[in-house]
Amino acid sequence: MTYNYQNNSDTFIIIHLNIEGERMSVSGYAYSYARVMSRMSDILSEGRLKDLMVMGTKDDFISSLMDTTYKEKLTKAPSTDLRNIELALKGELIDQYLMVLRSTRGKVNAFFEEHFRRFEVKNLKAVIIAKATGAITEEPLFFPVEDFFGRNMGGLMDADSMKDLIMRLENPYKRVLEAVLLEYEARKKALILESALYQDLCGAIWARMTGLGPKDRAIVRKIIGTEFDIINITTLLRCRAAGIEAAEMTKYFLPYSYSFDFNTDNVNASMSAEDASTVVQLLPPSAYKEVLMGAISEYEEEKSLIPFERALRNLFSDTIKNTLRGAPINIGTIIGFLYLKELEIKNLCSISVCKENDLSAEETMGIVML
Incomplete structure (x- = not known):
């Protein structure tokens, strides 16, 4: 806040309005902040996660989880098979979002509701990929958000075609996907549909972010903007690995960023690079490039983009943890808590899969992100 000490009533009014604006902003999430802080201690420490990774069997892993906040969900699960464990964990994550949505109001609530819609998009993306690739072995494990949004996605796997699937959807998804259906049918690339979904979702989240107060907007822009930067860099790496030409690649980038400019000569050159290592080396200097450079040797050994994606996820995790200091x-404390909870549940699901497949603790540690 900038104070002007001229002795007149207009200046007093300006200062007073600024103070009231900040009070109104804080009041929009004060109750939610208190509830989040009461749950922050439930986040599993790095040491606790490592203990779970070295558990001998899946049953040992589940038994140890019974000493955590996940006990209630796991106890109610109909069985301890892999699908039911994952559904229980996802249900716990959704409960945390619903807690925030119930305890915020105004523009803060509107932002979190749009941000929450990510899980509905994740559900739809899982169906689209399954239908597009034909890799349909069983129903995707949905995040339980249907009751909140009121949009029925049941039965989508039974659709005869992608067009039939899209026609069964409600807006905004029907409208968004119909707009690119002809392109998809001509080229049969699921990326066309995925990109359309995320362009729409991220645009809506960005719009809600810009409606927040100045301080909240700056905090959220750093977090969301960093996430969008990482999405764009990951898209660049995946497109290059798939042999997608630069002219087409640009269609899949989000038009939002925080600290990574996609309009530089370096980035344009990287779009035509021979391989992912060269893509990274040609990127302009940034925190993203720094962590990616550190993953090149692992990429060269594995010939997989996973080391790069893990490095970027670790960078985002550090951004969240710094926000929470x-x-x-x-x-920032509220959104940081939600992201930490989401990361924790991804890790627990990964550990569960590793236990189900008898992977060693060392192999598990190579997958889990601490």
């Missing part, structure tokens, strides 16, 4: 009374 000191538990400031602002929107």
Whole structure:
């Protein structure tokens, strides 16, 4: 806040309005902040996650989880098979979002509701990929968000074609996917549909972010903007690996960023690079390039993009943890908690899969992101 000490009533009014604006902003999430702080201690420490990774069997892993906040969900699960464990864990994540949505209001609530819609998009993406690739062995494991949004996605796997699937959807998804259906039918690339979904979702999230107060907007822009930067860099790496030409590749980038400019000569050159290593080396200097450079040797050994994707996810995790330092009374603590919870549940699902497939603790540690 900038104070002007001229002795007149207009200046006093300006200062007063600024203070009231900040109070109104904080009041939009004060109750939610208190509820989040009461749950922050439930986040599993790095040491606790490592303990879970070295558990001998899946049953040992589940038994140990019974000493955590996941006990209630796991106890209610009909069985301890892999699908039911994952569904129980996803249900716990959704409960945390619903807690935030019930305890916020106004523009803060509107932002979190749009952000929550990511899980509905993830559900739809899983169906689209399954239908497009023909890799249909069983129903995808949905995040339980249907009751909140009121959009029925049941039965989509029974659709005869992608067109039939899209026609069964409700807006905004029907409208968004119909717009690119002809292109998809001509080229049969699931990326066309995925990109359309995420362009729409991320645009809506960005719009809600810009409606927040100045301080909240700056905090959220850093977090969301970093995530969008990482999505774009990951898209670049995947497109290059798939042999997609630069002219087409640009269609799949999100038009939003935080600290990575896709309009530089370096990035344009990287789009035509021979392989992922060269893509990374040609990128302009940034925190993203720094962590990617550190993963090149692992990429060369594995010939997989996973080391690069893991490096970027670790960078995003560090961004979240830095936002949470000191538990400031602002929107960053709430969104940071939700992202940490999401990361934790991804890790627990990964550990569960590793236990189901008898992977060693060392192999599991190579998959889980701490």
